[in-house]
Amino acid sequence: MTTRWFGERVQRLEDERFLRGTGLYTDDLGEGALEGCFVRSPYAHARITSIDTSAATAVPGVVAVYTAADLPFGQTDLPLLIPHPSLTQGRTQKCLAYEVVRYVGEAVAFVVAESRYVAEDAADQVLVEYEPLPVVITPETAQGAEHLVHADVPGNVAAELRQESGDVEVALSKAPHNLRLRLRFERGGAHPLEARAVWARWLEREGKLTVYDSTQSPTSIRGGLAVLFGLPETSVEVIAPDVGGGFGPKIMLFYPDELLVPFAAMQLGRPVKWTEDRREHFTAVNQERGQVHDVRVGYDGEGRLLGLDVDFIHDAGAYTPYGIILPIITAAQVPGPYRVPSYRVRFKALYTNATPTSPYRGAGRPHACFVMERTLDAIARELGLERAEVRRRNLLQPGDFPHEVGVGWQDGGRVVYDSGNYPALLETTLQHLGPKPAGEQVGLGLAMYVEGTGVGPYEGAHVQVLVSGEVVASTGIPTQGQGHQTVFAQVVADELGVRPEQVAVTTGDTRRFQWGVGTFASRAAVTAGNAMAVAARNVALKARRIAAEQLEVDPEDLELAGGMVRVKGAPDRGLPLAAVAILSNPLRYAFGGGAEIATPFQARPRPGPPLPEGEAPGLEATGYYSPPLGSTWAAGCHAAWVAVDPDTYRLRFLKYVVTHDCGRVINPLVLEGQIQGGVAQGIGGAFYERLAYDADGQLRNASFMEFLMPYATEVPEVEIHHQETPSPLNPLGIKGAGEAGTIPVGALVASAVEDALGVRITEMPLSPLKLFELSRPRC
Amino acid sequence: MIRVNGRERPDPTNVRILLSDYLRHELGLTGTHVGCEHGVCGCCTVLLDGRPVRSCLMLAVQAGRHEVTTIEGLAGEGKLHPIQQAFHECHALQCGFCTPGFVLAVAGLLAKHRKPSDLEIDEGISGNLCRCTGYASIRRAVRRATELSK
Numbered sequence: 001m002t003t004r005w006f007g008e009r010v011q012r013l014e015d016e017r018f019l020r021g022t023g024l025y026t027d028d029l030g031e032g033a034l035e036g037c038f039v040r041s042p043y044a045h046a047r048i049t050s051i052d053t054s055a056a057t058a059v060p061g062v063v064a065v066y067t068a069a070d071l072p073f074g075q076t077d078l079p080l081l082i083p084h085p086s087l088t089q090g091r092t093q094k095c096l097a098y099e100v101v102r103y104v105g106e107a108v109a110f111v112v113a114e115s116r117y118v119a120e121d122a123a124d125q126v127l128v129e130y131e132p133l134p135v136v137i138t139p140e141t142a143q144g145a146e147h148l149v150h151a152d153v154p155g156n157v158a159a160e161l162r163q164e165s166g167d168v169e170v171a172l173s174k175a176p177h178n179l180r181l182r183l184r185f186e187r188g189g190a191h192p193l194e195a196r197a198v199w200a201r202w203l204e205r206e207g208k209l210t211v212y213d214s215t216q217s218p219t220s221i222r223g224g225l226a227v228l229f230g231l232p233e234t235s236v237e238v239i240a241p242d243v244g245g246g247f248g249p250k251i252m253l254f255y256p257d258e259l260l261v262p263f264a265a266m267q268l269g270r271p272v273k274w275t276e277d278r279r280e281h282f283t284a285v286n287q288e289r290g291q292v293h294d295v296r297v298g299y300d301g302e303g304r305l306l307g308l309d310v311d312f313i314h315d316a317g318a319y320t321p322y323g324i325i326l327p328i329i330t331a332a333q334v335p336g337p338y339r340v341p342s343y344r345v346r347f348k349a350l351y352t353n354a355t356p357t358s359p360y361r362g363a364g365r366p367h368a369c370f371v372m373e374r375t376l377d378a379i380a381r382e383l384g385l386e387r388a389e390v391r392r393r394n395l396l397q398p399g400d401f402p403h404e405v406g407v408g409w410q411d412g413g414r415v416v417y418d419s420g421n422y423p424a425l426l427e428t429t430l431q432h433l434g435p436k437p438a439g440e441q442v443g444l445g446l447a448m449y450v451e452g453t454g455v456g457p458y459e460g461a462h463v464q465v466l467v468s469g470e471v472v473a474s475t476g477i478p479t480q481g482q483g484h485q486t487v488f489a490q491v492v493a494d495e496l497g498v499r500p501e502q503v504a505v506t507t508g509d510t511r512r513f514q515w516g517v518g519t520f521a522s523r524a525a526v527t528a529g530n531a532m533a534v535a536a537r538n539v540a541l542k543a544r545r546i547a548a549e550q551l552e553v554d555p556e557d558l559e560l561a562g563g564m565v566r567v568k569g570a571p572d573r574g575l576p577l578a579a580v581a582i583l584s585n586p587l588r589y590a591f592g593g594g595a596e597i598a599t600p601f602q603a604r605p606r607p608g609p610p611l612p613e614g615e616a617p618g619l620e621a622t623g624y625y626s627p628p629l630g631s632t633w634a635a636g637c638h639a640a641w642v643a644v645d646p647d648t649y650r651l652r653f654l655k656y657v658v659t660h661d662c663g664r665v666i667n668p669l670v671l672e673g674q675i676q677g678g679v680a681q682g683i684g685g686a687f688y689e690r691l692a693y694d695a696d697g698q699l700r701n702a703s704f705m706e707f708l709m710p711y712a713t714e715v716p717e718v719e720i721h722h723q724e725t726p727s728p729l730n731p732l733g734i735k736g737a738g739e740a741g742t743i744p745v746g747a748l749v750a751s752a753v754e755d756a757l758g759v760r761i762t763e764m765p766l767s768p769l770k771l772f773e774l775s776r777p778r779c
Numbered sequence: 780m781i782r783v784n785g786r787e788r789p790d791p792t793n794v795r796i797l798l799s800d801y802l803r804h805e806l807g808l809t810g811t812h813v814g815c816e817h818g819v820c821g822c823c824t825v826l827l828d829g830r831p832v833r834s835c836l837m838l839a840v841q842a843g844r845h846e847v848t849t850i851e852g853l854a855g856e857g858k859l860h861p862i863q864q865a866f867h868e869c870h871a872l873q874c875g876f877c878t879p880g881f882v883l884a885v886a887g888l889l890a891k892h893r894k895p896s897d898l899e900i901d902e903g904i905s906g907n908l909c910r911c912t913g914y915a916s917i918r919r920a921v922r923r924a925t926e927l928s929k
Binding site for chain 2: 681715
């Protein structure tokens with residue numbers, strides 16, 4: 001009998017260093033490093049007429065002040081990720097602004113000094129003169145195009161895309177009922193509690209650049225730095241150490257500091273560090289979620305969807321470093337778990353004078369879910385039906401998979417749902433939610449969602465058994481709190497017959513594993529998790545080959561269990577994994593620890609070279625998992641009883657139930673943490689967090705005192721139920737779960753508030769003031 | 780001199796250095812984290828004479844003649860402190876960045892209330908932000924810590 005760790009509530013292996021305060025975040029490094037500070041634009045749109053760095057350079061302790069003119073790559077546009085043919089007017093920024101700034105917070109100059117305190121003093125002395133230009137701040141004003149964000153982009157339109165499945169006009173005209181809705185979602189921010197940071201060191205003699213970066217994609221940063229600095233990739237190491245939360249915005253190629261810190265380190269011959277402060281994080285780090293949707297829906301008298309037409313504008317911000325990733329995901333995800341016989345979606349991505357947008361937990365989906373769920377609630381209201389019943393009548397059925405939605409997906413393929421059981425999600429959730437509790441102004445919130453997770457192109461892993469018998473495993477993707485060191489150890493432990501705590505996992509360190517893509521799109525478990533399984537299986541095969549020779553049995557008769565490679569049915573006949581690791585590497589010397597068994601003087605049971613033909617030394621293997629085009633589609637249902645306080649309009653979640661299906665679950669403890677945390681972030685985005693830009697493009701609430709993230713007092717305990725519909729697309733049968741908790745919360749809160757107060761909710765985020773205004777009797 | 784984790788430590792090199800920067804960059808006690816530097820997130824929480832304070836809102840020189848306890852000083856190198864053990868058992872941390880602040884805030888809470896009510900728990904941790912866990916596991920950890928502390 002072998003123990004199986006997959007599926008167990010294994011307590012996390014990475015906890016102790018965090019609990020003792022001995023984790024290693026980027027800013028924890030760098031004793032003796034020079035420190036950087038940015039000069040950033042105070043204007044949302046302006047021409048730079050002059051920059052005078054002389055006073056700053058004269059501040060004692062200042063080592064260098066850089067502007068665009070000082071950089072060999074000063075005129076280079078930063079890369080555009082995921083270019084799409086519809087992005088006809090893609091624009092990316094320069095590392096430091098050159099001639100024009102297009103959002104508050106855009107980097108203009110970079111000061112390097114002996115300490116951060118001195119660097120900040122000196123940054124105040126950099127004199128930049130600006131000539132303000134007209135500001136375009138909301139997607140609606142961008143669409144009006146009275147002013148342009150980029151003088152050479154007509155109408156502020158970066159991209160325009162239209163997709164249609166079926167004939168929507170015919171479907172709408174034939175439908176017995178039609179409805180129109182305008183739905184608006186505003187910008188929000190991820191705000192991981194660790195802001196961003198970069199540390200770099202250049203070793204001239206070795207020609208080696210080492211960079212610590214709080215990025216979600218060290219492998220990409222490494223590749224980009226090598227190209228930009230003309231270094232061999234093998235001379236650049238990028239490490240994402242412990243990272244204090246990511247949620248999407250920590251992945252970019254590049255933020256200016258990711259170039260400037262290594263550049264300064266190479267120029268100055270000393271390690272350089274830059275740590276972002278919270279105020280600059282508010283405008284310097286990518287945001288998300290600004291969209292306005294015009295919806296037309298046709299349906300029959302039973303509430304069944306017949307045609308859906310969604311036309312939306314997307315607030316891209318000042319540049320499009322991420323192409324059209326957000327609106328293309330929204331377009332793909334609007335239909336959700338429902339059958340939509342005819343679907344047309346059109347969008348325009350529009351430039352505004354605000355921070356660029358890129359994926360933030362949910363990435364285009366919370367708005368997509370809001371659109372679909374608001375639409376279904378409106379149909380229920382019009383027909384006088386229960387909201388749950390309208391969903392029941394439109395859900396895809398378990399026999400409908402694979403289901404093709406009829407639109408394109410972010411990976412260039414089509415949207416095809418791989419597996420699921422959506423009606424069961426709904427019924428389980430409603431059953432656990434129970435009847436309406438007593439109280440004033442209590443409403444039912446209900447929302448369902450799907451999430452395309454685990455996109456490609458691929459991830460890899462390396463697994464090695466050390467001569468001590470301990471196992472080390474590494475992958476290119478980094479970790480921001482998801483428990484990868486535990487869940488990957490569980491996967492490897494199962495394949496090698498050891499305990500998870502015997503597997504030490506390293507993530508996001510190109511010195512250990514140089515290939516891979518990154519941690520985003522709820523993909524780590526699917527891609528890197530399966531790669532871990534493949535690599536560990538290869539190690540197990542090799543262990544059986546080596547042990548079989550030594551034990552003179554057939555490899556097929558061996559199993560890995562209890563830290564041994566042993567004969568099935570005869571557990572006392574076997575070799576410890578440590579011994580197999582020693583045997584895997586033929587030696588000319590013995591250094592103790594059993595090494596003599598691998599020397600040529602030990603009788604060898606077979607003829608031929610010590611290292612067999614085609615075999616590599618070391619009990620190690622590499623494995624990759626590259627999903628087919630298309631994602632694993634997770635799904636879920638959230639339902640809650642929500643009370644709105646009649647005096648303060650504060651929300652109280654009386655009961656909150658989630659049923660979630662992400663295929664086979666590796667570790668329920670870790671998964672529940674992801675869901676509960678996701679719901680909390682969703683509650684913040686739905687009711688508390690709003691980025692309040694004024695018409696001049698100034699963010700008026702750039703501090704945690706005014707941008708309100710939920711504390712414990714705002715977040716309920718979520719009751720979580722798991723449903724497991726395995727994915728047929730990968731060996732472990734898993735789907736991603738990182739973002740799911742956040743996706744439906746806006747839709748749920750809107751639904752609950754509407755029910756509780758009898759008002760119409762068409763926008764996100766809400767706030768007590770907003771609810772007060774909506775509820776107030778009109779004069 | 781400032782007493783930190785029971786040891787006398789040298790004065791800060793500069794009077795304008797924040798207590799958080801002094802602990803992190805002059806003493807190398809990097810378990811104290813800086814999340815907002817304006818006193819809202821609670822990541823930089825340390826104990827000053829046993830009471831939780833924000834080390835980003837104090838100058839290091841203000842800590843003179845006081846006893847500062849950082850996360851590194853809670854259990855030393857020995858067994859995890861019951862609060863740390865409870866956080867581990869209840870999965871009350873993910874990225875770990877807010878964790879030292881929470882653990883010390885809970886230490887302050889449990890010093891005041893040996894068996895806090897649910898309301899007292901929420902109050903005791905409502906000065907600290909966590910962006911990962913959604914707090915439910917942290918509440919459970921506080922209750923578990925009271926059991927382990929018996």
